[in-house]
Amino acid sequence: MLSQVESIDIVVKNGWVLTMDPQDTLIERGAVAVSADRIVDVDTEDALTASYQAAQTIDARGGIIMPGLVNAHTHAAMTCFRGLADDLPLMTWLNDYIFPAEAKLTPDIVYQGTRLACSEMILSGTTTFCDMYLFEEAVARAAKEVGIRAVVGEVIYDFPSPNYGPVEEGLKYTEDLIQKWRDDSLITIAVEPHSPYVCSPELLQKARAIAERNGVPMVIHLAETEREVAEIRKKYGRTPVTHLADIGFLSSSLIADHCVVLSEEDMTLMTDYDVKVAHNPESNMKLASGIAPIPELLKRGVTVGIGTDGCASNNNLDMFQEMDSAAKLHKVHALDPTVMDARTVVRMATIDGARVLGLDDTTGSLEAGKKADIITIDITRPHLIPMYNVYSHLVYAVTGSDVVTAFVNGRVLMEQRAFTALDVDEVIASVNRIAHDIA
């Protein structure tokens, strides 16, 4: 009997395939078959090579083959301000450095800064990010050109924006973005009011109406600091979360960034409404915002992803380091080393992050039918010897620089740490020119 051999575009083989499927299937000597933009099959290397004939082979050399990481909260273009001002009181940092620098933003600065962020993200294994900033049309364009997956949305608030001017124009700008990028293979537009402390209830309700009408997600900063909670209590007599519940803003397509300062009632509301959370441990640590009650949220069944936040408060976009910080921070905070085990943290940075963004049918795991967003990791380096447990390795030992290959949508963006199409030297030169002007 003859077996049928199917022609495919790419096989990624010779590695530990970490699927992040619902069963957390791990295949010791596995392979992934890719055709066009999709994963066709995931199996042992023996089974796959018997079934498929691939035009191109990517050899993981005994390393790890896994889904590309999902960075659930970024301000990508803030790479331009990386290290501009650190170790300062929050208000000094914002008022004396970040806001003045942002007042001079242009679409070109945002475009170049985002291209640099995309380069850094691909080099460190991130294949999807969720962005909030100004001039987001430039972010969408940069991400699309580089070939990375992104949820992007223009930041909206009550006061005029350096981009669109008055707030009504911001809503219009957002709707234009939604129209322009509808059904794009990489870019999803979101409606992104900044936070309850700079957005009136009316603005938040208008934002929600646009999101509902267009079937797109919303992103908001929520309960990031004690200061914010105090301010909202003073203004509305309740916590930021209860305030949003009262005005009908909470929903399962709301992505809430930070969620550091939550009451029991807040957590109950977030669970009931199935609000999604983007946890940013390193930014919360560096800005001294506090420690988000992530273990409690997870216990209640809230879906939590991990984000780096902007480079100015991190100061990098390396999701592997972010995973490490997430695991360790909650252990020491709870004085319990079993909290936030490595497998949970890897899920947060992959499939759960995709779920947070509403992209879990698209990315976040290696399963037949999903888009081929794949990375491979070299585990032959001294700091990765020996390996007893793949999850533990990814969280506590691997860093972004150990990623060697990155695919998005079936396209190889990086191979052996070299970009296949992006002229990264030109990107670097552009941002260095921008930084020279800022300094």
Add this chain to the structure above:
Amino acid sequence: MLSQVESIDIVVKNGWVLTMDPQDTLIERGAVAVSADRIVDVDTEDALTASYQAAQTIDARGGIIMPGLVNAHTHAAMTCFRGLADDLPLMTWLNDYIFPAEAKLTPDIVYQGTRLACSEMILSGTTTFCDMYLFEEAVARAAKEVGIRAVVGEVIYDFPSPNYGPVEEGLKYTEDLIQKWRDDSLITIAVEPHSPYVCSPELLQKARAIAERNGVPMVIHLAETEREVAEIRKKYGRTPVTHLADIGFLSSSLIADHCVVLSEEDMTLMTDYDVKVAHNPESNMKLASGIAPIPELLKRGVTVGIGTDGCASNNNLDMFQEMDSAAKLHKVHALDPTVMDARTVVRMATIDGARVLGLDDTTGSLEAGKKADIITIDITRPHLIPMYNVYSHLVYAVTGSDVVTAFVNGRVLMEQRAFTALDVDEVIASVNRIAHDIA
């Protein structure tokens, strides 16, 4: 008038020279002149090239030229157990995994594990480490062969050791080590009783007598957990630090690892006795030990270095990541972003770390007369673009993999991330064989 041009062995040039001298001198386009094992001069590149003729030039390509980092607390050979067991309760981790694995230790396992640790440390910019473990003769031998600087000492406790047997033999083993390695150019032997909870007052006093008689430092784990403090209180009616003060054990040549759980009185005693501290933020986080009051110790003038602890509780030896965690952890703990600023943290990982080990006349800064322990960092990678502040970059953005050159004692151990002499593939193969047996 003719200027005299002096012949030297090596010039490291074309970089930001971060001296970490008492004035924190930073030279924008600087260079370092090296002859034999010593730094001859540190100045602008123009001044140095006018004064010296170098046999070899190392071009830092616009990057950072700085002192090699000092890892103030390691159990180097525990690389063999990297990721063997994580996310477990402390006693399960120790009793079910680490102690059984350590019971089977041999000098060869320690030797191979230490060689791997040295490889990892050199690749990530560490040029000096302070080790405590079993079979430390093998550690000294491995470090010496690799060419890295180390303070090493055999762990001593009341019960028999898999290495030397009864405790009296441990003291003898230590004295033999001291004799054998006296005046070595790289290795310093220390007297290393494990901790107050497994060392009787008599043992601690004998250890101190050996250290004093030989003029060598002492290393001890101290006040790592609440559990330890409770145990010592029960046994001796006082805190670990006051207990050590009572038995005459505290001194300026005592290196105390962890110091997580300290009372006001403990901190006063440590300040008065000028006890040195090795802070291990990532290990303390991962094992959920707690957060050491480092900002308070620094305020009192205590000298604090940074260490990674063993790989099994970290799970890497990257001091750049450790610096990042140190800065961020204390900010969020104090809810103050100005705490543990980047410059303070870089000092802790360089000159203050050297001071902790009693090696500040030897290493930890780039100053004429010191040994040439130097690293260079590539800052042309996307995650390091742009650079506004060198200290901030080192703490919040650089990782170990950005180190490209490492010197110890004037000898180039790594250039462009390749070892000049060490056969790292052979080291990796050896540890993989050991790990196979352990698993």
